[in-house]
Each structure stands twice: as structure tokens, then as C-alpha cells.
Amino acid sequence: MKYKDFDTEDFLQDEFFITWVMKPGEETNHFWKKWLEKYPEKRRVVDKASAIIRSIGYEDERVLSDDLYMEMYENIIQKEETEEVKRGKVFTWDFWKNLAAILFLAGCFYLGYEAINTKPPKKAIETEMVKRNNPAGQKSTITLPDGSTVHLNAGSALEFPDRFSDSLRLVKLTGEAFFDVIKDKDRPFVIISGDNRVKVLGTTFNVKQEKDFSVALVTGSVEVADDKGNKVFLKPKEMMVKEANGMIFKKEFDPLEVIGWKDKYLVFKNDSFQEVRRKLEAWYGVEVHNTITLPKDWSYSGVYYKETLGNVMEGISIASSFQYTIENKTVTIQ
Missing domain, CATH: 2.60.120.1440 (Jelly Rolls)
Structure with a gap:
């Protein structure tokens, strides 16, 4: 899946994105800056995912930074010297050797930089x-x-x-x-x-x-x-x-x-009629219709374990003095 199709949860699973948020570097900053310029409508999603990652607090990973490349480059430059002689400048063998090393490192750095900024590394494992x-x-x-x-x-x-x-x-x-x-x-x-x-x-x-x-x-x-x-x-x-x-x-x-629901306990505790109806409809997959007027302060308490809809309705109706019918997936209080 392409980044343009990602939502918040997808970004939170992407290691390249996580690395950028927690350990931003010149290459990753360049890539995501260009990407957001191309897809500005994704900025809100990216900002939300970034905030979540920072709040979670991932473990930092040690990575080789660009500063190391620059430090190596500068050390070679500092060692470069030209020798002055009476009749002009002479380029020594050490100079050519150092220059070759500089050009080699510069070339490697440039190629690596371009490769990273052209496209992010492929994910090692695709998830669904x-x-x-x-x-x-x-x-x-x-x-x-x-x-x-x-x-x-x-x-x-x-x-x-x-x-x-x-x-x-x-x-x-x-x-x-x-x-x-x-x-x-x-x-x-x-x-x-x-x-x-x-x-x-x-x-x-x-x-x-x-x-x-x-x-x-x-x-x-x-x-x-x-x-x-x-x-x-x-x-x-x-x-x-x-x-x-x-x-x-x-x-x-x-x-x-x-949490009794996970162990098959249906619990009512001073529940209003609206709450009782909501629980019955969710628990048994039915619709509950009420055709009578109940007192404004009506409430019900009871605990049922692995009971059928009929037994639960019988218990509620006895406590509340009303009648009911069950037809297919419809309960009618009357």
C-alpha cells in the first residue's frame, strides 16, 4: 500500500515513518517534506500519528548519522596540506591520495543521499x-x-x-x-x-x-x-x-x-428503561418496543447467568407488573 493511502493506524505501524518521527535526519526530513508538499491533504493524519508516537515513547535506536560522514570529510580536509618550495607549489603524493579519498567519500555520500531521497526503503514485512x-x-x-x-x-x-x-x-x-x-x-x-x-x-x-x-x-x-x-x-x-x-x-x-458480560453475566443495576432496552437489544440481537407508559423513576436491578431472553423478560415483567410478547426478533411490552 502506498503512503498516500495510509491512515493514522497505518503510519503507526510503519518503521520508516516511526524512525523519522523519533530520530529525524537530513534524508528523512527531505523525503517527508517533499511528500507532504505533494500530498498536503495528509498533513493532519501525519501530525496525529506523529503526536501519538511521541506520546507512546518508543525506544531510541542507534543509527549512523550524517554528522559522522561530515566529520570524516573534515578530518581529511584538515590533513591536506600543500608544500611551498622556492619556485612554486608542489602537489605531493599524499595530497593526491587524500584528494582521491575525499572524492570517493563524497561520491558515496552523494549516491547514498540520492538513493534514500528518491524513495524510502521497502518494508521488510508486509502486513494486512x-x-x-x-x-x-x-x-x-x-x-x-x-x-x-x-x-x-x-x-x-x-x-x-x-x-x-x-x-x-x-x-x-x-x-x-x-x-x-x-x-x-x-x-x-x-x-x-x-x-x-x-x-x-x-x-x-x-x-x-x-x-x-x-x-x-x-x-x-x-x-x-x-x-x-x-x-x-x-x-x-x-x-x-x-x-x-x-x-x-x-x-x-x-x-x-x-466486566461480568465476558463471563456471560447480564447485569442490571438500577438501570433506566432506556438502559435496560439497550442491554437487551445488544445481548440478544432483538428490538424492544414499548407500548405502555412507565413511571419516570422506573428502574430495574437483576443478575442473569446464561439465561434465555424469555427467562430474562419474565423476571423483568414480574418485578414491573407488565406483559410482553416475543415474536422472532421483536419484543413488545404491553
Whole structure:
């Protein structure tokens, strides 16, 4: 795939791009300057990817810089001398030998410079993006290329490369998922969800992106950041919530309520009718229609483990004194 077709996630997986951001040099600066002049519409994507890379903090790699070439060149120049004799200048054998070395190094430097700036080095390994989508009523467990496990909730999607790079493990989440990440201190694990980023090394936690964004940490530690520069660190049993209006706060959480879904627990805790309907539709892949008027303060609490839709509706209807019907994929409250 050409750079002009890259999005943010593609740039975050590209080693040539990462090297430029973390260790810019004359050659890479020249290439990306020319490339952005040709594709100015990609600047916003490039700037976003660059900001994410700097916030993640890749390990610096030792590379041979252009300064070394210039230092070698200058040392040879300083050694060059001309000998003065009574009847004029005499060019010695040492002079010609040094001049040949200078020309050889200059030629190598020029050819190397041109080769690098003509086109970037080819990627050693081509990667393909893998997409997993769960419709309403369906959950799945996914094993990532590094062995980490993801429990993907209903109505959610996960995107990741078929192999991670040597410096980063990056995935993109829409909806909700529980992650069990294998520890790798040399390769941070980063989840992009909306304009939020969750960075970990090895831990277990839940990420949910709906109207609000939340991260609930079970073990280990995580760093949560967004495009506005906000950054929050979590400890086990802490949960960060970012509301739709941008307000951010931390709190403790009930593991059964927040992550019980991955173990097939359907939990209602003082939920409004809108929240009950949302959970039923996502869990069972149905549509819920209400034909009666419920009290404004109506709420419901209950815990169900591997229960059928009929049994759950029976429990809710008894507690709330209403009738219901189930026909195909439609639940009608009456």
C-alpha cells in the first residue's frame, strides 16, 4: 500500500515513518517534506500519528548519522596540506591520495543521499489489517498475533494487523472489549478508541466506547490519553470515565457489573428503561418496543447467568407488573 493511502493506524505501524518521527535526519526530513508538499491533504493524519508516537515513547535506536560522514570529510580536509618550495607549489603524493579519498567519500555520500531521497526503503514485512465485527447478540474471543486475548462484546468491532511491528502493538476498538495483554516491555500495547488512547505493557482491563468512554483496570497499570492532551494513570480496581461533554473522573467499580458480560453475566443495576432496552437489544440481537407508559423513576436491578431472553423478560415483567410478547426478533411490552 502506498503512503498516500495510509491512515493514522497505518503510519503507526510503519518503521520508516516511526524512525523519522523519533530520530529525524537530513534524508528523512527531505523525503517527508517533499511528500507532504505533494500530498498536503495528509498533513493532519501525519501530525496525529506523529503526536501519538511521541506520546507512546518508543525506544531510541542507534543509527549512523550524517554528522559522522561530515566529520570524516573534515578530518581529511584538515590533513591536506600543500608544500611551498622556492619556485612554486608542489602537489605531493599524499595530497593526491587524500584528494582521491575525499572524492570517493563524497561520491558515496552523494549516491547514498540520492538513493534514500528518491524513495524510502521497502518494508521488510508486509502486513494486512484484520477486522472482526460482532453484530448485536454475538460475542467472540480473539487471539492477537502476540498471544494476547480479547473478549469482544456484541455490537463491537476490533481492527489489528496480522503481525505486530518490532516497536508497537496497536489495535483499534469500536464498542466494548476486555483485554488480557501479554507483557512485552519492548513493545507497548496501544488501543485507539475514538480520540482516546490506552497504553499498557501487560495487564487485564475493560475498554468501552459508547456515548461515554471508560477504562476499568483489573490488574497491572494503564495510561489513558486523548487528543486534547489529557492523561490519566489507573491502578487496579480503578475506573476512568470520560463523559460526552469532556468531563473526566476516576472511581472504583463493581467487577460483576462492568466486566461480568465476558463471563456471560447480564447485569442490571438500577438501570433506566432506556438502559435496560439497550442491554437487551445488544445481548440478544432483538428490538424492544414499548407500548405502555412507565413511571419516570422506573428502574430495574437483576443478575442473569446464561439465561434465555424469555427467562430474562419474565423476571423483568414480574418485578414491573407488565406483559410482553416475543415474536422472532421483536419484543413488545404491553
